[in-house]
Amino acid sequence: MVDADVAKESTVVMLEIDPRLDLPSFGRRSTIEAQYLRRIDEETIEVQMVRGAAPPSGWIRPGDDSGSRPQLQRQLRARQVLQRQMSLVRGLRNPISHDIGRRQWNIEPRDDLRGNAPEIIRDMLSLQPIYVLQGPPGSGKTKAASEAVTRFLEVERAGRVLVSAQSNFALDNLGERLIKVLPKDTIVLRIAPDNRETRSVAESIQPYTIGPISTRLTAEIIDTIDRRVNRPGHDEEVDETGDAVVDAQVREARRALAREWLGRVQDNQVELGERLWTGASVVLATCSQAATIFDGSFRLDESFDWVIVEEAAKAWPTELIVPLVLAPRWTLIGDHRQLGAHRGEEVAEFLDGLESDVNVEVRTHYESRAERLRALNLFESTFTDAPGDTETSDTPGTPQPGHRLRTYAVGRLRQQYRMHPDIAEPVRRQFYRAEPLVYEDDLPVSFLESDLQTTLKDHGVTRPAALAGRALVWVDTVGYPGCVDQPTWRNEGEVDLIERLVSAMHPQPTPAATGRADEDDGLVVLTPYRAQVRRLERRVNLAGRVHTVHSFQGHEADRVIVSLVRSTHVPGGPRRNVGHVGQDEVANVLLSRARRLLVLVGDFAHFAMHGGDNWTTLTKVILRYGVRIPAADLDVGEASR
16 A cells, blocks of 8 residues: 555656566566555565566566667767777776877966866967866856857867767756857857757757758858849959959859859758758767768768867766767866766665675676776866876976876865855865865865855845855754654645745745746755655746756856755764765755745754764854854745645
8 A cells, every 4th residue: 555645745756667577678668567565675566567567587678768778878888989999998997188289279268267167278278188177166167168169169270079968958058058158150069969859958959950051051151042043133253443354154054053052942941951060160960970970981989170068977887988989088077076977876875785695606797896986086086196286377287207298187276256155155065075185263264265256256135034144054953843854754844834934034035937047036946855846836936946956966056045955863973864965965955055045844853863974064054154043033924825
C-alpha cells in the first residue's frame, strides 16, 4: 500500500520494460509500460502496469530515457577517436602546455575587465595545447571566454572555434555573450538537437540555428543577385571621369551568370547548409550534440582549431571527450567546488560498497577506486594534482624543471562581480580558501575577492524592517510554530513563513509571470528538496519562483530566499542531519545565487551543531558578516492559502 501523502506529492514516473535478456533495445517505444509507485528496498520497486503484462524477467528504464542509447554510441565513438589522440590523453592526465606567442596578446585592464582577468585571457590565448580555468561564482568566466574567442578570431581570420557545454543553458549563456561582442559578419552557428528541434535552445539563440541562418542568408543572396539581374546600371563600372569601363556584352554575361547563381541558391538549400556547417567561425553545441557535427569523412581532430568547454566540471569524462576530439587545442572552464557530474557521487558510493564483495575480481575495482574517481572528477584532478602553487596569477602556473616554456596550465579567476560582499563572505571563506590554508581573525583566508565597484549595492527592500540595509540574513525558526521537518523532507512552517515574508516585502519583487529571475528585483526561493518545492509552489505569491539547488546552478537573482527544511537531530553524521547541503558543492550553489539579498530560513542551531565542519564555519561567518533574526521578530503578515 502506498502512503497517500507520498503518492499525492510524487511526480508520475513512467517506465518501459524490455523482456529480452540478451541485449536490451529501446530503439522503438516499448509495448510494455508501467508507472513507478515506490521503492521498497535498495533492489526492489513497486510498479503498476499500464500497458502489457509484466514479464518474469527483463530490463527496465524511465520512459523518457529515449536518448540514452544514441548518446552512449556517440561517447563510444569519441572514446575510439581519443585512443588515436595521445596528445589529448596526456593533456587530460597532466595539463602541461607551451607558452606560445604571449607577446602578441596585449590584454589591457578596462572597466569591464578587471582583477586578474587580463592575465587569464592572455594565458588562454598563449598556452597550448591545453588550458584549464576555474571560475568561482560570479567571477566573469563567460566574459573571459568570449573576450579570448574574439581576440583569437581577430588574429586568426579563418579560424574555427567549437564552444561546448554540458547543458543548453550554460552554452546559450556563453553564446549570447559571443554574439554581442563578435563582429556582425561573424558566422555563429548553434547546433540544435536534430538541427530542427529548437525548444531546448534559448529564444535569443534560435535565430542562429541552421534553419533561420539559411533562410536569412538565402534572402540576402537573392537580393544581391536580383539587383544585378533586374536593376539596370547597378553593376555598371565607371572610371574616374565617369565613363563606363565594362561594355554591354560583358554586363550581359555577368547577368546571365547571376541568373544561374540565383537558380542554384533557390534549388540547393542542402549545399548552402553544408557550407554554413563548414564555414562558421564559431559553432555552439552541447557535449552530446558535438558528435553530430561531422560524419567522420575526414579527420575529426582537424574539424576545429580550438575547442572551449564551459561547465567542464559538471560533465562526465565520456561526455567531455566528445567535443575535445574535434580539435588539436583545448580549454576547459568550470568550477569543481560547485555541483559535479550528475549522480557522480553514486559512483563513489558504489565503489566503496565493493570493499567486502566475495568476488576477488570485483574487489579489484574497489582497490583502484582512487584512480577511477580521479578519472570521473577529471576537471578537479587538474587542480588537486597540481605541482606547487597554481594560484599565482602573474605567471601561468608552475614551470617544469628544465623546460622554461613548459607550464602546468591551470588558472583561477580571483575576483567576483555578482554577490554583495557580505553574501560573498561565507562562500569565499568556506569554498575558496587560499592554499596553503591560513586563518585571519579565526576565519579562513580566501583567494577570492569581491569587486566593490560592482557588488556594493543595496537591495532597496525597506519592509520587513529587519531586512532593510542588510544583505545577509538568517531567519531562525527554532521554536517557531510548525517549523519541524517531515519525512520526504518538507517543512510546512517554513512554507508559511516564506509566503508571509514575500508578501510583506516592499518594494515587491518583479512578478514571476512577467519577469526573469535575473532581472532587477527578481526573487527566487531555493530548497534542496522536491517535496518542499511542490508545497512552496502551491502558494500564489511563490508560484513560478521556486527551484531546487541543482536546477538553479548557473542562474542568479537579486533576492534569494533559502528554505533549509531540516530541523530534527538524529544519530549519525551531517548527511543524516542536514541532507545534501552537508556537501560543500551543494551548499556552495545554494549560497552563491543571490546578488543583493540572501535570506536563509531554518533552524540555526541545528545546522551550526549538526551540519558538520562546513556549516560550523558557514554559520560563524554568517554571524560575523550578517545577522540572525528570530522568526517571531520578523514582523510579517498572515499567510494566504
